[in-house]
Every structure is written in C-alpha cells, then in structure tokens.
Amino acid sequence: MRNHDQLINHLSASAQPVQRIWPVTWRVAGWIALALPCGALSSWAFHTSLTDWSQPGALFALVAVMLSLVIAGSTLAAAFTLSIAGRKPINLRWPLLLAVLWLGLNLINMSSESPPAGGNRFGEGIHCYLFMLSASVPMMLLSVIALQRTRSLYPSRSLALSGCGSAFTSSMLLSLCHDTHLHIVDFSMHLAAGITIVALTVLAGRRWIRLGE
Amino acid sequence: MARAQAGDKAAYNQLLKAMVPAIRALVCRKIRDEVLVEDVIQETLLAIHRVRHTYEPQRPILPWVAAITSARTVDALRQHGRRQEVQDDEELERQPAESAESAWDTDILSGYLDTLPLRQREIVESVHLREQSLAQTAAETHQSLSAVKSLLHRAMVNLRKYGRGHHEKS
Numbered sequence: 001m002r003n004h005d006q007l008i009n010h011l012s013a014s015a016q017p018v019q020r021i022w023p024v025t026w027r028v029a030g031w032i033a034l035a036l037p038c039g040a041l042s043s044w045a046f047h048t049s050l051t052d053w054s055q056p057g058a059l060f061a062l063v064a065v066m067l068s069l070v071i072a073g074s075t076l077a078a079a080f081t082l083s084i085a086g087r088k089p090i091n092l093r094w095p096l097l098l099a100v101l102w103l104g105l106n107l108i109n110m111s112s113e114s115p116p117a118g119g120n121r122f123g124e125g126i127h128c129y130l131f132m133l134s135a136s137v138p139m140m141l142l143s144v145i146a147l148q149r150t151r152s153l154y155p156s157r158s159l160a161l162s163g164c165g166s167a168f169t170s171s172m173l174l175s176l177c178h179d180t181h182l183h184i185v186d187f188s189m190h191l192a193a194g195i196t197i198v199a200l201t202v203l204a205g206r207r208w209i210r211l212g213e
Numbered sequence: 214m215a216r217a218q219a220g221d222k223a224a225y226n227q228l229l230k231a232m233v234p235a236i237r238a239l240v241c242r243k244i245r246d247e248v249l250v251e252d253v254i255q256e257t258l259l260a261i262h263r264v265r266h267t268y269e270p271q272r273p274i275l276p277w278v279a280a281i282t283s284a285r286t287v288d289a290l291r292q293h294g295r296r297q298e299v300q301d302d303e304e305l306e307r308q309p310a311e312s313a314e315s316a317w318d319t320d321i322l323s324g325y326l327d328t329l330p331l332r333q334r335e336i337v338e339s340v341h342l343r344e345q346s347l348a349q350t351a352a353e354t355h356q357s358l359s360a361v362k363s364l365l366h367r368a369m370v371n372l373r374k375y376g377r378g379h380h381e382k383s
Contacts, residue, residue, distance in 0.1 A: 007255060008229040011262045017220030018266035084267050085284070086277035150267050153284040211260050211284060 021084070021150055028076045031142055032069075032169065038138035039173050046131040050177050060105045061180035065172050067102040071095050072168035079143070079161035083152035083209070110182045125189030128178065132170040132193035139166035140197070144205040151211045156202055158209065163201030167194035215270040229258060232278060239282045247356075248363045249293060257285045328375045333368035336361055 022030070053062065074095040081087050143162035152158040171190060182190075217225035233254060240253045260281050268277050326334050339350040340361075351361045 004233055004251075004254060004258060005230065007258060008226060008233075011258065012217075012222045012226035012229060015217065015220065015222055015225045015262070015265075018218050020218065020266055020269065085264065085280035086272070151264050153280060211264065211281075 024077050024080045027080050027146060028073050031076055031146060031165075032073065035139045035142055035166070035169055036173070038142070039135035039170055042138050043131050043135035043170075043173065046127060046134060048127075048177055051175065051180065053180075055180045057109045057180040060109050061175060064102055064105040064109075065175045067098055067105070068168045068172035068175065071098050071102060072165045072172065074098070075161045075168070076143075076165035079158045079165065080146065080150070082154055082161065083147050083150045083158045085153055106182055106187060109180060110184055110187060124183070125186045128174060128186060129189045129193045129196075131174050132167070132190065133196060135170035135173050136166045136193075136197045136200075139169055140201045140204060143201060144208050147205065147209040152209045153211060155206050155209045155211075159202040159205045160198055162205075163198035164194075166201060167197040170197065214265070214268050214274055218265060218268070218270075229261070232261070233258075235275070235278065236282050239279055240286050243286050244290065245359060246293075246363045247360045248367075249289060253282075253286050253289045256289065257282045260285055325372055325375060329368055329371055333364050333371065336364045337368045337372075340365055 021027070051061070052058075074090070075092075078090040078092060078095070082089050140163070143159070143166060147155075147158055147162060171194065174190070214228060217228055236254050236257050237250065240250050240257070244250050244253060257278075261278065264281070268274065326337060329337065335354060336350060339345050339353065340347065345353070347358055347361050347365070351358045354361065356364075
C-alpha cells in the first residue's frame with residue numbers, strides 16, 4: 001500500500017476557498033437568459049421578417065415554440081445534473097415525450113394546406129440550416145463554459161444533452177422569423193441542423209470538460 | 214468538506230486522509246492490480262480536489278466520492294486495457310530467454326535501465342538479468358505476484374518507449 005500523505009499534504013496546502021456552484025434551475029435560467037440574446041445577435045445576418053402569427057397553423061407553431069423552450073430547459077437541466085458527481089440523473093422520459101409531441105405538431109403544420117408556392121424550398125432549408133448553426137454558436141460556447149466549471153464524469157452524454165438544449169433553443173429562435181407552414185425539405189434541414197449542433201457540441205467540448213484534464 | 218470549501222486547509226487534509234480507505238475499498242472492488250489501485254486512488258484524490266466546489270454540504274458525501282472514484286476506476290481500466298501489450302503470463306515468462314539472447318552492451322543496458330524508476334528497475338534486473346522467476350522476484354521484493362507483473366509490464370512499456378525515442382534520435 002502506497003502512502004498518499006505527501007500528495008494530500010500538497011493538495012491541502014494549495015487549497016484555496018472555492019465558490020459552490022449554483023442550483024441547476026438557476027444555472028439553466030441563467031443559460032437561457034444569456035443564450036437567447038446572444039443567439040439572436042449571432043444569427044442577425046440571417047434574419048428575415050418576423051413570423052405572422054395570423055397565418056393558418058399559427059397555434060400549432062406557437063405551441064411548438066413553447067415546447068422547444070421546455071425541452072431545451074429540460075435537456076440542459078439533465079446535462080448540468082449529470083455533470084455533477086453523485087447526482088441522480090434526470091429521467092429523460094418526459095423530455096422525450098415532449099419532443100415527440102413537438103415533432104407531431106411540426107408534421108401537422110407540414111401536412112396542412114400549403115401557402116402559395118414560391119421560392120426555392122432547398123434554398124430556404126439552407127437558409128434555416130445556417131440560421132440555426134449561427135444562432136447556436138454562442139450557445140455551444142455557453143454550454144462548454146458552464147460544463148467546464150463543474151467538469152463531467154460523462155463528458156459525451158453531458159455535451160450531447162446540452163447540444164440538444166442549444167438545438168431546441170435555436171429552433172425556437174428560428175420559429176420567431178419563419179413561416180408557420182413547413183415544407184418537408186425545409187423541416188429536414190431544421191432536423192439536420194439540430195443533429196449538426198449536437199455533434200459539434202460534443203466534438204468541440206469533450207476536451208474541455210473531461211475530469212482528468 | 215464545507216470547511217474545506219471555505220479554505221480550511223487542516224480540515225481538508227484530515228478529510229482527504231480519512232477518505233483514502235473508503236476510496237481504496239471502492240477501487241479494490243473493480244481492480245486487483247495493487248499498483249493500479251494505488252494509481253487510481255491518487256487520480257481520485259486529484260479529481261476530488263479539482264471538483265471540490267461541486268459538493269453540496271447538505272447532501273451525503275459518500276455518493277459524491279463514490280461517483281468520482283467509479284469514474285476514475287473505469288478510466289484507468291480503459292487506459293490500462295489499451296496499454297496491455299504484454300500481459301499474459303506465458304509472454305512474461307518467455308521474456309528472460311529472449312533478453313538473454315540479445316547481446317546488449319553493458320553501458321547501453323545500464324543507460325536504458327537508468328531511465329526507469331527504482332522499483333521497475335529492480336524488477337527488470339531480477340527477472341531479466343538474474344533470470345529469476347516472477348514468483349521468486351515477488352518473494353524477494355516482498356510484493357504480490359500481480360504487483361511484480363504490473364511493474365514489469367510498465368518497465369517494458371517504458372523501455373520500448375525510450376528505445377524508440379533513442380533509435381529515432383540516432
């Protein structure tokens with residue numbers, strides 16, 4: 001058996017007072033309060049006109065926006081909780097159920113009567129893809145900074161969950177300047193952007209939030 | 214821990230020392246290699262130090278320590294698995310013969326051995342130069358057989374690494 005007293009003496013001699021982390025709800029609220037304006041600013045170049053909430057399907061679109069916010073909050077809370085040692089991870093059944101509901105609402109908006117044809121659907125999709133990516137850049141940064149403070153015992157899972165949070169938050173921002181009616185190509189690009197955001201968050205953050213670094 | 218978070222060094226020192234047996238018990242459930250167990254304890258202590266601000270005093274401390282220990286243990290096993298090039302007994306037993314066949318110059322050999330930590334060097338000298346069995350070496354150095362195997366494995370990895378670097382330079 002090795003004696004660890006020397007290491008312990010060294011660690012305790014260098015120990016300075018530390019500031020405890022905020023409760024998870026406060027951290028999520030702080031993240032959203034910072035991420036929304038930062039995301040809106042970083043995606044400024046891709047802003048078009050604001051959503052006309054008098055269009056058909058606006059109610060479903062509005063509910064989808066609210067759901068996006070709730071899902072984003074839940075996945076972020078799950079990410080922050082998972083990153084702290086010894087905490088029981090949040091059950092993801094509810095966020096998953098809400099995500100299915102969100103998908104259903106979007107599908108309803110896709111199947112409803114299409115507005116007058118016009119514009120290149122793929123081009124619109126690319127625009128939405130770029131909007132979501134540019135809106136999510138500061139969110140990814142905020143997620144990595146927030147998780148870097150606590151480090152994580154499960155870096156990939158924590159980052160994937162916070163990436164979902166960023167994806168739903170940027171989707172919410174997009175809904176505020178998007179037609180309430182969705183086209184399949186357009187919506188596929190929204191989903192592709194969400195997947196890209198999750199992947200980028202995991203790839204970009206892994207090195208920074210590992211416990212051993 | 215609350216006092217340690219507030220900067221009380223003596224309390225922190227006492228707490229870490231008190232934690233070591235609990236950490237060792239948790240690590241020993243998953244790892245048998247004594248040397249690796251001690252390495253994981255050290256890694257766990259460093260991790261605890263790094264994330265001590267995440268502990269909430271109103272919660273029990275054991276689940277917090279256990280989660281950190283478990284994560285460090287899994288990481289160590291993963292890394293150890295990757296490094297495990299020569300681990301089976303036959304391979305280890307075969308190495309003295311191979312080493313004896315090679316005609317190393319004494320100076321070069323001693324230069325190589327000087328790069329090793331003392332404990333690893335002792336094991337290499339005993340097994341490879343004096344051609345003693347692993348069991349004999351374990352008895353002579355008052356260590357378990359698995360500790361000897363582990364030290365020998367580490368020494369071989371270090372020697373290969375040094376050898377490659379040396380070869381590239383020359």
